[in-house]
Amino acid sequence: MSTESKTNAGLFARAQKVIPGGVNSPVRAFRAVGGTPRFIARAHGAYMVDAEGKRYIDYIGSWGPMILGHGHPAVLEAVKKAAADGFSFGAPTEREIELAEEILSLVPSMEQLRLVSSGTEAAMSALRLARGATGRSYIVKFEGCYHGHADALLVKAGSGLATFGHPTSAGVPPEVVQHTMVLEYNNLAQIEEAFSLHGKDIACVMIEPIAGNMNFVRASVPFMTKLRELCTKHGALLVFDEVMTGFRVALGSAQSLYAKLIPGFTPDLSVFGKVIGGGMPLAAFGGKRAVMEQLAPLGPVYQAGTLSGNPVATACGLATLREIRKPGFYEALGAKTKTLVDGLLGAAREAGVPMVGDCEGGMFGFFFADALPQNYPAVIATDKERFNAFFHAMLESGVYFAPALYEAGFVSAAHSADDISATVAAAARCLRKS
Numbered sequence: 001m002s003t004e005s006k007t008n009a010g011l012f013a014r015a016q017k018v019i020p021g022g023v024n025s026p027v028r029a030f031r032a033v034g035g036t037p038r039f040i041a042r043a044h045g046a047y048m049v050d051a052e053g054k055r056y057i058d059y060i061g062s063w064g065p066m067i068l069g070h071g072h073p074a075v076l077e078a079v080k081k082a083a084a085d086g087f088s089f090g091a092p093t094e095r096e097i098e099l100a101e102e103i104l105s106l107v108p109s110m111e112q113l114r115l116v117s118s119g120t121e122a123a124m125s126a127l128r129l130a131r132g133a134t135g136r137s138y139i140v141k142f143e144g145c146y147h148g149h150a151d152a153l154l155v156k157a158g159s160g161l162a163t164f165g166h167p168t169s170a171g172v173p174p175e176v177v178q179h180t181m182v183l184e185y186n187n188l189a190q191i192e193e194a195f196s197l198h199g200k201d202i203a204c205v206m207i208e209p210i211a212g213n214m215n216f217v218r219a220s221v222p223f224m225t226k227l228r229e230l231c232t233k234h235g236a237l238l239v240f241d242e243v244m245t246g247f248r249v250a251l252g253s254a255q256s257l258y259a260k261l262i263p264g265f266t267p268d269l270s271v272f273g274k275v276i277g278g279g280m281p282l283a284a285f286g287g288k289r290a291v292m293e294q295l296a297p298l299g300p301v302y303q304a305g306t307l308s309g310n311p312v313a314t315a316c317g318l319a320t321l322r323e324i325r326k327p328g329f330y331e332a333l334g335a336k337t338k339t340l341v342d343g344l345l346g347a348a349r350e351a352g353v354p355m356v357g358d359c360e361g362g363m364f365g366f367f368f369a370d371a372l373p374q375n376y377p378a379v380i381a382t383d384k385e386r387f388n389a390f391f392h393a394m395l396e397s398g399v400y401f402a403p404a405l406y407e408a409g410f411v412s413a414a415h416s417a418d419d420i421s422a423t424v425a426a427a428a429r430c431l432r433k434s
Helices: 007-017 072-085 093-104 119-134 187-200 221-234 253-261 311-324 328-351 376-380 384-396 417-433
Strands: 041-043 048-051 055-058 112-116 138-142 178-182 202-207 237-242 269-272 282-289 355-359 365-366
Touching: 007 221, 007 282, 041 282, 048 187, 055 282, 055 417, 072 311, 093 112, 093 282, 093 311, 112 384, 119 138, 119 202, 119 237, 119 282, 138 187, 178 187, 187 221, 221 237, 221 253, 253 269, 311 328, 311 376, 328 355, 384 417
Parallel strands: 138 178, 138 202, 202 237, 237 269
Antiparallel strands: 041 048, 048 055, 112 282, 269 282, 355 365
């Protein structure tokens, strides 16, 4: 094997011969920012090391799961022990029950859940369950929210208020998304009109409570309040996609934050992934018993998976959840994240560069703009060119932010005060040069 083939560029060229685009998930290809993707050789704590031996402070964290950092001793030990007992059985295990009990103890809106292998699978299954439980076909989602690549959810907004979506991927026939409405995030008028026109036919509204696929955009409290009211009034289910926010922004996840602000608030169904697997392929969807019992083998809604509840993945997830529920964990994590965001914004102010940012728990985002965006059109109007230049400058400085304007960032328990300080110092240097 040549030395060249071990460089990032060499590996990328080799990958493109055997993998479409050279990557197994599109954002990894750096198409949004340009340049050559980094091929990661190993990671530990708050750091990743690429194929050329360059170390980066990691603010991707495998897109969210690595809330403890890479290679946490308790998680490693649990995974090694589980792997020694067997990789997969295709039969139930006690650990599946333990993980379900752990999640349910932290998320009171759910009485039962089912484990699956990916966020896409969980969102797709929750959508089918909502339709089966209500006997309705229409669904509502919001522009800029990503719920995985299931056909009915790969849609863009229609041309007017409360119109139906159009496919955003080849291979998705228009008739597959003819019952999917795509509305503007945080737009009260549109959601009210949608229910006014189609309320009796809407099975569910699916939403990222903090949209991590628009970088970091919160659903406003008035908007979330209205969603809950309209779903209750019209008999639709409110589905929280917490694949990204689940156990990332708070121990009780994003829904616990809204429950503190909206009396009696609770979603009907919830979708989880990332943190609950601790870095392994694992996700879940759950809700009240009466809805969940519509699933096979008890009810008519079919869902199955050979690797669902995988014994190694459940061991990884269970060990992770037991660590993050220790006293003071989220206070410390949230303080680190806020220090990072405040430091980035301060560096931008000193450099005379317009930047805004927000954070919650171990999740954050920033934009080159004068005001925090509230929806997708506002996100795409931010300064993409400046973001791309900043991304590459930080990457060269040994700081790995998400390689796309539209992705949130993540801080882990392994990030030290020195890591945060080094990041802010690097940002100050890069912004002064921009």
